[in-house]
Amino acid sequence: MKLFSFRPLIRDMVGELLYKTGLTKPAQEGNHYFTIVTFHRVLPENQLKSYPLAEIAVTPEELTWFIKVLVTYFICGPLAENLARWQNGEVTKRPLLAITFDDGQLDNFLHAKPILEAAGIRASFFVVVNSVEFNEMLWPDRLAYALSRSFEQDIKTTYQRLNQLGIATTAATSHQLILNVVEQAKTLTSTQRSGWLSLLEDAVGGPVCPTWDGMMSWKQLQELVQSGHEIGSHSMSHPILPQCSEDQLINEVNQSRQILQARLAIPVESFCYPNGNYDARTLTALQQAGYRQAVTTQWGPNKWGTSLFTLRRCDIQSQHSRSRTGHLSVSRLTWRLSRFHPPVH
Ligand SMILES: [Zn+2]
Incomplete structure (x- = not known):
């Protein structure tokens, strides 16, 4: 054990x-x-x-x-x-x-x-x-923010979007699902990852980031x-x-x-x-x-x-x-x- x-x-x-x-x-x-x-x-x-x-x-x-x-x-x-x-x-x-x-x-x-x-x-x-x-956010943050916004806007549509991308959506909570998607994105090539990111960011109206967030x-x-x-x-x-x-x-x-x-x-x-x-x-x-x-x-x-x-x-x-x-x-x-x-x- x-x-x-x-x-x-x-x-x-x-x-x-x-x-x-x-x-x-x-x-x-x-x-x-x-x-x-x-x-x-x-x-x-x-x-x-x-x-x-x-x-x-x-x-x-x-x-x-x-x-x-x-x-x-x-x-x-x-x-x-x-x-x-x-x-x-x-x-x-x-x-x-x-x-x-x-x-x-x-x-x-x-x-x-x-x-x-x-x-x-x-x-x-x-x-x-x-x-x-x-002053560009790193891709894991951008992906997580875009997904989080998408869930806020419409849960059902978010699941459809993820299914379209071939992403497994079995997770107990939307938070866990966001963590899973970021992990899955690490296995992609940078071109594939950019594709996921653009699609999700475009779907929620562009890159999402709270005003307090940013880089040094x-x-x-x-x-x-x-x-x-x-x-x-x-x-x-x-x-x-x-x-x-x-x-x-x-x-x-x-x-x-x-x-x-x-x-x-x-x-x-x-x-x-x-x-x-x-x-x-x-x-x-x-x-x-x-x-x-x-x-x-x-x-x-x-x-x-x-x-x-x-x-x-x-x-x-x-x-x-x-x-x-x-x-x-x-x-x-x-x-x-x-x-x-x-x-x-
Ligand atoms: Zn790092």
Whole structure:
């Protein structure tokens, strides 16, 4: 039986027991492991209600709690800096940890930056160059917003549209269906995905996005740099890299690095695989482009000696750190960040 299928009470008990015995206290491992945490969006409660992919968002209050706990147990910092310290075998009071934010959404600047700075820590932000340049939402958000609007307008017609596109519509709720469609879209080629997106956006009267949503600008990224945060590349257009032609791959990897370096006057050393997808060809392209490390979406802390181009991370979602009473729980979070947690897919 798998641990993650246990009921909440059992999960709470296991988390508490591991914590009390000291097994999941981060200090136990010292710097034998290097932990990288991932956040995406940071949205206030009222915005979260109208965001269709709410699972990948935390509220500013939740982020404050996570940062407070992480700072208590780890020395937190940007990826390139703390990874180099770990690689150099530095002996530290608490284990080293890197904090990363994916996708470069405006909410990172508005809500995460002040919280990080109040806690006196710096982080890494992975940005998509075309999205910065054109203030263009990423395709998973556009798809989710368009579908959400379509459901608001007419449920029956939305199901017909999805059937026309050959999309399986068996899901318990419209929210679950939106999540399923975004997952299915990841298996398409970029041309097919654009086709789905155009069809759904046209059907609801064009691209949909609440007025509060958007991407960080070059000016905002410069402010992050001035505050000591790291900016890494998350490609030019957030494609599934193994699907790219040779020319596209070089463009996504090399050009994104060159543009970020030129616009922000910083070295860009870290890359984040869009959707976590990579293959041998992608790894070679990254190394040739001059990156020093890259992060995936594979779960877990990194063992000593691991490849720096396939670094694992721990994705932080508030629902996974809540106890059965609904409160954020230190023992649940530290268990989840530890090597004792069952694999998360
Ligand atoms: Zn991404």
